[in-house]
Amino acid sequence: MGSKKKEIALQVNISTQELWEEMLTSKGLTVVDVYQRWCGPCKPVVSLFQKMRIEIGLDLLHFALAEADCLDVLEKYRGRCEPTFLFYAGGELVAVVRGANAPLLQKTILDQLEAEKKVLSEGRERKVIKDEALSDEDERFSHQKDEGEEEDVVSSEKSCTLAIIKPDAVAHGKTDEIIMKIQEAGFDILTNEQRTMTKAEMRLFYQHRAGEEAFEKLVHHMCSGPSHLLILTRTEGTEDVVTAWQTLMGPCDPDVARRDQPDSLRAQYGTEMPFNAVHGSRDREDASRELALLFPSFKFSDQVPEVAQGKSLRWICRTFFSFTVIDAVSRSTR
Missing domain, CATH: 3.40.30.10 (Glutaredoxin)
Incomplete structure (x- = not known):
């Protein structure tokens, strides 16, 4: 060096x-x-x-x-x-x-x-x-299970969700600012990957909106440049991570966000629909589906261990997504 x-x-x-x-x-x-x-x-x-x-x-x-x-x-x-x-x-x-x-x-x-x-x-x-x-992770994980701590370890407040910093915010150079605000709001970022989406991915991702007039415009925007894909969790507070992320994002329409929640991310970084800077899963079911689609090689059962009170994040996410979702993750293809 x-x-x-x-x-x-x-x-x-x-x-x-x-x-x-x-x-x-x-x-x-x-x-x-x-x-x-x-x-x-x-x-x-x-x-x-x-x-x-x-x-x-x-x-x-x-x-x-x-x-x-x-x-x-x-x-x-x-x-x-x-x-x-x-x-x-x-x-x-x-x-x-x-x-x-x-x-x-x-x-x-x-x-x-x-x-x-x-x-x-x-x-x-x-x-x-x-x-x-590195040496005691598996021993600690097994010890927690043997002691029957699942009820203490797994709670509705400790789970994972997907966040996307959209191409409009990335193009405007706002990625680092948004990530810092996410961390300051009490979220932990398990992974952060920059990726340009494909139309096939986005049509499947937004399939629940396929009948809407703005569907193709939304798909085109999401594929127009690189996005940042984040997996979020929370180790503090009592609010569910999906709900907390929805709150930090604010209303979908940036104009509504600026009026009703001026401190939200969409109010600060969004311009107009669909250029509203960030995406978040609507609920837990959506979070598991979206993560399985966009992170097919991500093994939720192998996540890194410790969060607040020494609990195992790997065990939290394993239980939250369930073995059905883990199977879907392993079987998914890009």
Whole structure:
């Protein structure tokens, strides 16, 4: 990571074991975004990393990307839907952050950078960690089931839903703003994928509106450019995630939203129908159908484990979608 070319890039792409070992020799702190090929790197945090790189400088803070499928050292991270950031200093793992949580990432970077500076300048002992979630996830999941905690773990407040940032909002450069507002409203983003939809997908997606006059216009708009597809959950509050997302979006018509819910996303980012910036599932049944259609390879039974009170998100989503939906996900084709 010492060459001029690599310093210019914000995030160095680590694609081989040799590059991984070179990263471990870097002086200072390196934040590695470990990602899956099917969903790509975590884009919402790039602006934060750029800001911190400018404020802190190049000497002791480095950022990298690593695809889990390319490196044997990351084998245990394969197939995980939640963004994962590994913090390395002196060739050792010193912190882990899961989820695109900008405030937590910023705090962790500053804390670990300060700790590493003391290691380098004062000879302090570096606090090395192990990612315990990798080793005890299955044991904890089994233990919860054996204790009969299903009723406590699975509740109507803890579930998943689909959110789409539509092509109009993406084209206007509002994606990062909307994602930050989603996080500030108490949602956790399990996955965020940029994708341009096909007409076949959208006709099936909106089949319940096939008889409407605006159907073809809606389909054309949704296929007109890239969208951002997000899977949302909530770990705080008592409101169901589907209802909470509907509330944050606001009324479908941006004009109505501006009149009745001026703080909603559609009021702030929508213009006119169908350019209303965001989509959300109408209810739980819709959420399961839409997710099965747009994420056919997404295994809800394998989601990353911990949410509030140490409960298993994997178990929450497994029960919410039921084995019938999981079967539909595995059988769906694009």
